[in-house]
Amino acid sequence: METITVSRKETVEVSGQGATKQSAFSDAISKVQKKIMAGSEDVFLQITPLNIEILSAIKETYTEKFLFFFLPRKKVRYAVKVLIHVEITAVSMAKVTFVDIQKDTTKLEKKLKVMDYKGI
Structure with missing residues (x-):
């Protein structure tokens, strides 16, 4: 039996x-x-971070004022850009074989299903 789970980095x-x-x-x-x-x-089962590298980390400080003059206050905003190395465990959909089954229903069967659903 062939395994359908794959691991990759x-x-x-x-x-x-x-x-x-x-x-x-x-x-x-x-x-x-x-x-x-x-x-x-693919269907992902697990994503595990292995290492994180910081590409850039920025701290932006600015002064915010109401109507350009009143109530000044300092605001801070942080921005980061990171490179994350991960290990992924997934189910490979390329390895899964689905069996195609065609079903034909008659109009009477469809009508009975609708009537059963409505409780008539």
Whole structure:
């Protein structure tokens, strides 16, 4: 019997931003699964991060004012771009063979199903 699970290693580049350092990193990490799943028809069982490399980490500070003059306050915004090395365990859909079964139902059978569903 052939195994249908496969393991492979990939590298994903993601970026995130937020009001705190933690929120910027969590925003970036939350995008990993979506980026890996894009363009793949496999079913992912596990995505394990192996290593994280920081490509850029930026802290932006600016002054926000109401009506351009009033109530100035300092605001901080963090942005990170990271390279995440992951190990993926997935079910390979290319290795799964589906059996095609054709079923023909008559009009009477369809009508009986509809009547049964409606409770008539």
